Structures are given as C-alpha cells and as structure tokens.
Amino acid sequence: xxxxxxxxxxxxxxxxxxxxxxxxxxxxxxxxxxxxxxxxxxxxxxxxxxxxxxxxxxxxxxxxxxxxxxxxxxxxxxxxxxxxxxxxxxxxxxxxxxxxxxxxxxxxxxxxxxxxxxxxxxxxxxxxxxxxxxxxxxxxxxxxxxxxxxxxxxxxxxxxxxxxxxxxxxxxxxxxxxxxxxxxxxxxxxxxxxxxxxxxxxxxxxxxxxxxxxxxxxxxxxxxxxxxxxxxxxxxxxxxxxxxxxxxxxxxxxxxxxxxxxxxxxxxxxxxxxxxxxxxxxxxxxxxxxxxxxxxxxxxxxxxxxxxxxxxxxxxxxxxxxxxxxxxxxxxxxxxxxxxxxxxxxxxxxxxxxxxxxxxxxxxxxxxxxxxxxxxxxxxxxxxxxxxxxxxxxxxxxxxxxxxxxxxxxxxxxxxxxxxxxxxxxxxxxxxxxxxxxxxxxxxxxxxxxxxxxxxxxxxxxxxxxxxxxxxxxxxxxxxxxxxxxxxxxxxxxxxxxxxxxxxxxxxxxxxxxxxxxxxxxxxxxxxxxxxxxxxxxxxxxxxxxxxxxxxxxxxxxxxxxxxxxxxxxxxxxxxxxxxxxxxxxxxxxxxxxxxxxxxxxxxxxxxxxxxxxxxxxxxxxxxxxxxxxxxxxxxxxxxxxxxxxxxxxxxxxx
Amino acid sequence: xxxxxxxxxxxxxxxxxxxxxxxxxxxxxxxxxxxxxxxxxxxxxxxxxxxxxxxxxxxxxxxxxxxxxxxxxxxxxxxxxxxxxxxxxxxxxxxxxxxxxxxxxxxxxxxxxxxxxxxxxxxxxxxxxxxxxxxxxxxxxxxxxxxxxxxxxxxxxxxxxxxxxxxxxxxxxxxxxxxxxxxxxxxxxxxxxxxxxxxxxxxxxxxxxxxxxxxxxxxxxxxxxxxxxxxxxxxxxxxxxxxxxxxxxxxxxxxxxxxxxxxxxxxx
Numbered sequence: 008x009x010x011x012x013x014x015x016x017x018x019x020x021x022x023x024x025x026x027x028x029x030x031x032x033x034x035x036x037x038x039x040x041x042x043x044x045x046x047x048x049x050x051x052x053x054x055x056x057x058x059x060x061x062x063x064x065x066x067x068x069x070x071x072x073x074x075x076x077x078x079x080x081x082x083x084x085x086x087x088x089x090x091x092x093x094x095x096x097x098x099x100x101x102x103x104x105x106x107x108x109x110x111x112x113x114x115x116x117x118x119x120x121x122x123x124x125x126x127x128x129x130x131x132x133x134x135x136x137x138x139x140x141x142x143x144x145x146x147x148x149x150x151x152x153x154x155x156x157x158x159x160x161x162x163x164x165x166x167x168x169x170x171x172x173x174x175x176x177x178x179x180x181x182x183x184x185x186x187x188x189x190x191x192x193x194x195x196x197x198x199x200x201x202x203x204x205x206x207x208x209x210x211x212x213x214x215x216x217x218x219x220x221x222x223x224x225x226x227x228x229x230x231x232x233x234x235x236x237x238x239x240x241x242x243x244x245x246x247x248x249x250x251x252x253x254x255x256x257x258x259x260x261x262x263x264x265x266x267x268x269x270x271x272x273x274x275x276x277x278x279x280x281x282x283x284x285x286x287x288x289x290x291x292x293x294x295x296x297x298x299x300x301x302x303x304x305x306x307x308x309x310x311x312x313x314x315x316x317x318x319x320x321x322x323x324x325x326x327x328x329x330x331x332x333x334x335x336x337x338x339x340x341x342x343x344x345x346x347x348x349x350x351x352x353x354x355x356x357x358x359x360x361x362x363x364x365x366x367x368x369x370x371x372x373x374x375x376x377x378x379x380x381x382x383x384x385x386x387x388x389x390x391x392x393x394x395x396x397x398x399x400x401x402x403x404x405x406x407x408x409x410x411x412x413x414x415x416x417x418x419x420x421x422x423x424x425x426x427x428x429x430x431x432x433x434x435x436x437x438x439x440x441x442x443x444x445x446x447x448x449x450x451x452x453x454x455x456x457x458x459x460x461x462x463x464x465x466x467x468x469x470x471x472x473x474x475x476x477x478x479x480x481x482x483x484x485x486x487x488x489x490x491x492x493x494x495x496x497x498x499x500x501x502x503x504x505x506x507x508x509x510x511x512x513x514x515x516x517x518x519x520x521x522x523x524x525x526x527x528x529x530x531x532x533x534x535x536x537x538x539x540x541x542x543x544x545x546x547x548x549x550x551x552x553x554x555x556x557x558x559x560x561x562x563x564x565x566x567x568x569x570x571x572x573x574x575x576x577x578x579x580x581x582x583x584x585x586x587x588x589x590x591x592x593x594x595x596x597x598x599x600x601x602x603x604x605x606x607x608x609x610x611x612x613x614x615x616x617x618x619x620x621x622x623x624x625x626x627x628x629x630x631x632x633x634x635x636x637x638x639x640x641x642x643x644x645x646x647x648x649x650x651x652x653x654x655x656x657x658x659x660x661x662x
Numbered sequence: 663x664x665x666x667x668x669x670x671x672x673x674x675x676x677x678x679x680x681x682x683x684x685x686x687x688x689x690x691x692x693x694x695x696x697x698x699x700x701x702x703x704x705x706x707x708x709x710x711x712x713x714x715x716x717x718x719x720x721x722x723x724x725x726x727x728x729x730x731x732x733x734x735x736x737x738x739x740x741x742x743x744x745x746x747x748x749x750x751x752x753x754x755x756x757x758x759x760x761x762x763x764x765x766x767x768x769x770x771x772x773x774x775x776x777x778x779x780x781x782x783x784x785x786x787x788x789x790x791x792x793x794x795x796x797x798x799x800x801x802x803x804x805x806x807x808x809x810x811x812x813x814x815x816x817x818x819x820x821x822x823x824x825x826x827x828x829x830x831x832x833x834x835x836x837x838x839x840x841x842x843x844x845x846x847x848x849x850x851x852x853x854x855x856x857x858x859x860x861x862x863x864x865x866x867x868x869x870x871x872x873x874x875x876x877x878x879x880x881x882x883x884x885x886x887x888x889x890x891x892x893x894x895x896x897x898x899x900x901x902x903x904x905x906x907x908x909x910x911x912x913x914x915x916x917x918x919x920x921x922x923x924x925x926x927x928x929x930x
Contacts, residue, residue: 328754329754509777509778512776512777512778512779512780513776513777513780515780516776516777516780517762517766517768517772517776517786518768518772518773518776518777519776519780520755520759520762520763520766521763521766521768523752523754523755523759524752524755524760524763526754527752527753527754527755528750528751528752528753530714530734530746530750531746531750531751531752532735532752532763533713533714533733533734533735533738534712534714534734534738534743534744534746534750534824535738535743535763535764535823535824535826535827536735536736536738536739536764536827537735537763538733538735538736539735545773549773549777
C-alpha cells in the first residue's frame with residue numbers, strides 16, 4: 008500500500024497542472040462562453056518564455072521578426088516570471104480580441120475550429136522557436152527537499168507545493184466570483200449577457216478579463232511546474248489539456264471545487280498506474296493513462312446526460328444549413344475530368360498533391376455525413392481511419408485476404424468502432440461531445456496504435472500493406488522502379504467518386520431526411536416516430552465506414568501504417584479543413600480536400616510563391632483561425648449564401 | 663373500449679406533483695378538450711402520454727397497447743401523434759420534407775437501399791404527404807423551407823406533419839396560441855373536419871371559445887388534478903371551473919367576470 012501512496016503523492020505535480028488547466032478552462036468558459044481547446048498550447052508558450060529568459064533570451068512569437076532578443080545573461084527569477092506573465096496576459100487578451108470575440112455569435116463548431124487553429128499555430132511556434140527544446144532545463148523554483156510521510160513514503164516536496172498553490176488559486180477565484188461584484192457580474196453574464204449589463208458591466212470587458220485571468224493562471228502554474236517536468240508543446244497542448252477538459256466537464260464548467268478535485272485525482276491516479284502496470288499482469292501497458300480521462304468523462308456523462316434535450320433547452324450548437332444535393336452531369340463530370348487530366352498530364356509532385364487532396368476529400372465526406380448531416384461532433388475521425396488501416400494490414404498481410412474484400416472488411420471493422428464511439432452521443436451533445444470524442448480518439452490511438460501486441464513492431468517502419476491488385480492487375484502507387492504510378496491516382500479518384508455519390512444519395516433519401524430531422528430537432532423527430540438514437544448511430548456507422556475507407560487508402564498509398572498518420576493532430580486537422588471547406592455539402596468536402604495541407608491548393612501556392620518554408624504549419628494554423636472568423640459557415644457555404652443573396656437582389660430588381 | 667385510456671396518471675418532479683391521479687378517456691372519432699389555467703399540468707400530461715416525460719405511477723393504454731416503458735418514437739409508431747406548443751418544425755427542411763419525415767415508414771434495410779437507390783420508394787409515403795398537405799390546405803407552401811413561414815402557417819404545418827403519419831389519435835398542444843380570432847375559428851372548422859373523417863383528437867388549449875365549440879367532451883385541469891369532466895355546456899356552468907379557470911389564468915382578459923366568479927367562490 009505504501010508504494011501506491013508514494014506514486015499517488017508523486018502524481019500531485021501532474022494533478023496540479025491538470026487542475027490548473029481545468030480551472031483556466033472553466034474561467035474562460037464562464038467569462039467568454041468558449042471552450043478553448045487551444046488553452047494548453049497557449050499557456051505552454053509562457054513556460055517557454057520563462058525558460059528562455061532564464062538562459063538570457065526573450066522569444067518573439069511572430070515569424071519574420073528575429074527569433075529572440077538576447078539579454079546575454081540569466082535575467083533572474085523575478086524579471087523572468089514578470090515578463091512571462093505579462094506575455095501571458097497579452098496573449099490572453101489578444102486571443103480573445105482576434106479569435107473569440109469576433110466569433111461570439113458564430114456556430115459553436117466555428118469556435119472549436121478556431122481554437123484548433125490556435126493549437127496548431129502555438130505548437131508550431133514552439134517547435135520553430137525551441138527546435139532545441141530537449142536541452143531546455145529550468146532550475147528549481149519551489150522547495151524540493153524530500154519529505155517523509157511514513158516509512159518508505161518519501162517524495163520531493165515541490166509537487167505538494169504546486170498542488171497547494173493551485174488549490175489556493177482556485178480558492179481565490181472561487182472567493183472572488185462569490186463575494187465580489189465583478190465576480191457576480193461574470194456569473195450573471197455567463198447565464199445571460201443582459202445580466203451583466205444590468206449590473207453596469209460590459210460583457211465584452213468581462214470576457215476579456217476572464218480570458219486574461221485564465222491565461223495567467225495556467226501560465227503561472229506551468230512556470231512553477233517547469234523544473235519538474237520535461238517541457239514539450241505536445242504534452243501541454245493535449246497531454247494535460249484533455250484530462251483538464253474532462254475535469255471541467257465533470258464540474259459542468261461551473262463548479263471550481265469539483266473541477267480542481269477531479270483534476271488532481273486524475274493526475275495522481277495516472278501516476279499510480281505506473282505501479283499497477285508492474286503489479287497486475289493484465290493491466291494495459293499502453294493507453295491506460297489516456298484512457299482514464301476518457302472513462303471519467305464517459306461515466307460523468309452517462310450519469311448526467313439526457314436522452315432528449317429538455318423542454319425549452321437552448322441549443323448553441325447551431326450548424327450551417329444543409330443544401331440539397333444536386334447531381335448534374337456538369338457537377339459530377341467537371342471535377343472528375345479535371346482530376347483525371349491532373350493525374351495523367353502533370354508530374355509526380357502534382358500527382359502527389361492531387362492524391363493527398365483526394366484522400367482528404369474522403370475524410371471530409373465522412374465528416375459531412377456525421378457533423379454536417381447528423382450534427383454530431385467528432386474529433387476522433389482519424390482514429391476510425393487508423394482502425395481500418397491497421398485492420399487492413401492484419402487482413403491482407405497477416406491472413407492473405409485479397410483486395411476488394413480486405414479493405415471492405417477493414418472499413419466494416421472501423422464501422423463497428425464508429426458505432427461504439429457513437430454511443431456516448433446518444434446522451435451527449437455539441438461541444439461536450441467534441442470533448443468526449445477528443446479524449447476517446449486519444450485513448451484509442453495510445454491504446455491500440457502504439458501497442459506492439461496489436462500493430463506489430465513499430466521500429467520496422469509500421470505494419471506492412473500490399474499493393475491493391477485485382478485479377479493479377481496491380482494498381483498500387485509504387486511498382487518495381489516506378490515510384491508514382493498514375494493508375495493509383497485513378498483508383499483513388501474512382502473510390503472518392505463512388506463515396507461522394509453514396510453521400511449524395513443519402514442526402515436525397517428518406518434515411519437522409521430522418522438524419523437531418525434529428526439534427527434539426529430531436530424532440531420533434533421522436534414525436535413523429537423517428538428513433539433518434541438509431542439515426543445517430545446510422546450516421547456514425549456510415550461516417551466511420553467512409554473514414555475507414557480513407558484509412559485504407561492512406562495505408563495503400565504508403566504501403567504501411569503507423570500511428571503517426573492517425574494521431575489526434577490528424578483528427579483535428581481533418582475536422583478543421585472539413586469545416587472550412589463547408590461541412591454540410593459534398594462541394595464543401597471537395598473544397599476541403601483541395602485546401603488540405605500538402606494538397607492541391609498548398610502545392611499551387613508553394614509553386615507560385617516559392618517556398619513557404621518552415622513556417623507552413625504556423626501559417627496553416629493562423630489561416631485556419633482567420634478563415635473560421637471570416638467564414639463561420641465554411642467556404643462552400645459562404646459562396647452559396649453570397650450567390651443566393653445575389654439572386655435575391657436580382658429578383659427584386661426584376662420585380 | 664376507449665382509444666386512449668389513461669388511469670390514475672401521476673407525474674412528480676422531485677416532490678412536486680405536476681399531474682395527480684388523472685383519469686382520461688378518448689373515444690374513437692371524437693374531439694376531447696383538455697383545458698386549465700397556466701401551470702395546471704396540461705403539457706405535462708401530453709408529455710407523459712407521448713413519452714416525453716416519465717410517468718411516476720398510472721397506466722396509459724392506447725388502442726389496447728400498454729404504453730408505459732416505451733420511448734416517444736415507439737409510441738408515435740403505434741399511431742399516436744402530437745404537436746408542440748412551440749411548433750418545433752424542422753427548420754432546415756422544406757414543408758414537404760417536414761411531412762415526409764413523419765410519413766416515411768422505414769424498414770431495417772432502408773438505409774442500405776437509400777444509399778444505392780435514393781428515389782422515392784414504397785416506404786416513403788409520398789401519397790400520405792400529399793393527403794396531409796391537402797387536408798391542411800398547404801399545397802402552395804410545400805417547397806418553402808420551414809424557417810420561412812409565418813407563425814400561423816407554422817402551426818398548420820405542425821398539424822399537417824402530425825397528420826402525415828396517418829395516426830389514429832392526435833394530441834394538439836395549444837394549436838390556437840398566437841392565432842387571431844378568424845384564424846382560430848378556421849382551425850376549429852378544420853379540427854371538426856378531421857374528426858368527421860374518423861380521426862380522434864385531444865385538444866389542449868387556452869382558447870375557451872375554440873374548445874367549447876369543437877369538443878364533444880371536456881376535461882378541466884387545475885393544480886395537476888381533473889376538477890371537472892363532461893359535455894362542454896355542463897363544464898362551462900360548473901362553478902369550480904369558473905373559479906379556477908377564470909379566477910387565475912383569464913383574470914386580465916375577462917376582468918369583471920373573473921371578479922364576480924372570485925366573489926362567488928369566496929361565498930361558496
């Protein structure tokens with residue numbers, strides 16, 4: 008037992024970071040009405056600023072500027088923490104002013120996408136400015152002398168200090184929200200913006216203040232924790248953020264006490280897993296840490312969720328309207344012919360860009376069905392693709408199942424997983440569902456895709472997948488000495504077209520109408536006899552089948568599957584581009600495919616402008632934010648509504 | 663035997679009973695009214711019958727089937743349709759598609775068929791949609807999106823959607839709310855017409871005039887209990903009804919009558 012106490016106490020540092028992030032997410036939500044998925048990456052920057060200042064530099068977060076100002080010597084603790092916290096405050100204010108305030112009336116999904124842009128931009132920024140971050144070490148801040156609780160339970164005291172600091176911060180925030188007029192106004196504004204106006208406060212200023220406060224809390228704790236942990240953008244952006252989202256969700260983004268307690272508990276229990284893995288032979292070696300927040304979220308939701316939204320429940324998860332699917336010879340043949348010409352007439356680089364775009368279109372189509380038609384969020388779509396990719400490898404390489412059967416079976420495996428992942432959606436809606444799927448996708452990726460028992464030896468370049476071939480005719484990408492065969496592109500194109508037609512058929516059919524009706528109004532849908540749960544699961548099934556086919560295409564393209572293609576960042580990117588293209592229509596999915604990174608648009612742009620260079624990930628993230636802010640309905644939707652407006656004015660003139 | 667037979671229905675939220683021991687029957691082909699002041703528990707009753715809220719105790723039998731334990735969708739498929747006070751159209755869909763959603767009778771394989779051949783199949787109920795459009799006089803609006811209609815039109819579409827499934831009983835939850843006098847009278851005529859075709863209707867409304875005009879049988883609810891039941895003329899004369907209904911909900915509108923009623927009630 009003493010061993011477990013030791014590991015639990017050792018986990019207080021991680022628990023404190025999770026609790027602080029949970030508190031920051033709660034404050035942001037209460038003040039600005041936003042679940043900021045970019046919060047971890049945002050406050051991580053302050054940790055890096057502090058670390059950099061202690062070695063004599065101040066990093067500039069803007070490409071084009073010099074990388075950093077050199078002081079030439081350690082500026083000392085007080086200067087470093089002051090400058091780092093000032094930076095944190097400025098970033099908090101900036102993010103609210105340029106990202107979340109312009110989106111205050113946009114669909115919730117636009118906010119999710121914008122905060123994903125924030126994650127991408129901030130992690131890319133950290134990668135660029137701290138390419139050498141392995142060498143970044145920070146001296147101790149909190150007292151470290153070991154403290155002995157009982158025989159055999161001796162732990163460094165800094166983790167306990169950190170937990171105490173976080174609890175004190177939480178208590179201060181709680182007291183301020185409870186007993187000050189400003190806190191009262193913020194709580195009033197969270198319920199109803201007019202409440203704050205009545206108390207004489209501007210809701211916007213309150214939101215700005217909350218955003219700054221949240222950034223300060225997270226940054227302060229990250230700085231204090233920086234001597235205890237390995238600094239890494241990814242760990243802050245997801246590793247601590249996802250359990251923090253779970254903790255905040257259990258506290259309903261409202262209860263500070265519950266959020267902090269759950270956050271601390273998750274960190275401590277995760278730490279005890281290290282011991283459990285040694286003691287229990289059956290305890291999973293992979294994914295247990297990531298699985299815990301997922302389980303916490305699922306249980307909290309299952310206990311609390313409602314099968315149907317209550318009478319008068321307000322829905323902030325508004326989605327853009329779904330246009331009818333119009334299949335005409337022009338709308339089908341023109342894009343297909345363009346792709347054929349591109350694949351056959353241009354060189355291997357263009358061909359590669361077109362192939363990337365085609366695969367991205369397939370993934371976007373899967374999100375059109377799920378998010379566009381059914382209104383269900385998923386930040387785990389690439390996990391579905393990955394399940395199919397690994398299943399394909401097992402089927403084709405392991406058991407020798409031939410071509411058309413193996414990928415279809417693999418996609419059906421993904422379908423089964425998709426229905427499983429869809430189960431929480433029967434009781435969870437909107438942004439909360441996005442959080443659940445984010446945690447679930449990470450858990451699947453860690454539990455399955457990194458597990459050698461399931462995917463084989465990773466060091467040998469991932470699980471192998473043979474070329475697709477039918478009756479002796481091989482249409483793989485690489486054959487013999489030819490590394491880029493156009494026939495593989497035509498194969499991708501054919502699959503994409505078939506899937507697009509299936510989605511168009513769905514939109515035009517009775518099943519599609521029922522899915523749209525359930526998206527539009529769950530209460531009314533069940534009143535006319537629609538089994539809402541069933542339509543949601545149908546949408547999950549179709550969507551994960553399509554994503555599974557996409558995963559098989561990725562596997563065929565690279566000849567192997569590895570976890571890096573199917574991680575959480577890939578899922579977030581897929582949703583973002585699908586949303587930007589236009590998540591409610593097939594034309595939107597086509598646009599999304601063109602926009603996808605390393606796709607046609609990117610390639611054309613890099614051809615035109617020379618080299619975009621090492622900043623492309625950062626620029627991609629910023630572009631995502633800009634496009635989400637300027638086009639909350641996606642590009643295809645924007646074009647459509649502009650065209651409709653033009654028709655309307657033309658009609659008025661005619662009349 | 664009654665088409666809808668509700669016995670001893672009680673719905674409690676926490677410790678508060680919104681419906682308390684309600685007995686109510688709807689005979690085939692009749693229009694039954696359910697009236698009562700604000701907060702009397704009328705919508706709770708509709709929700710409990712249609713499965714949107716959980717009945718604490720009691721039995722609900724519809725066309726010989728015990729409904730307790732079934733979800734709203736399953737109850738709807740037994741031929742029990744409802745409308746909502748707040749109408750609740752599918753705003754993204756056209757009027758025709760709103761009705762088609764209700765008229766469709768999907769089979770387990772419909773999804774697979776639809777992916778390959780999305781044309782209007784046998785289970786799509788296009789004929790039921792057309793009949794419902796005609797019945798409510800909505801042919802001209804069929805291709806308009808739900809979001810682009812006036813409130814009166816939306817109410818009619820909501821009723822047409824309930825009819826599109828060709829149910830045996832429709833529960834109309836405050837269909838006259840927000841309608842002007844002439845629209846309300848038109849609505850009354852339509853309801854009588856539907857009953858003449860054999861449909862049974864449970865009409866929940868504030869509009870005394872409408873309820874008394876079209877109903878064969880009226881129940882009056884107050885504080886979750888049935889305080890009166892009988893033919894419209896008898897219910898209208900019931901002093902308890904006058905006290906409860908006009909004394910609270912209708913006070914502002916009816917003024918003097920309410921005062922008189924309150925005085926009477928005090929003396930009584």
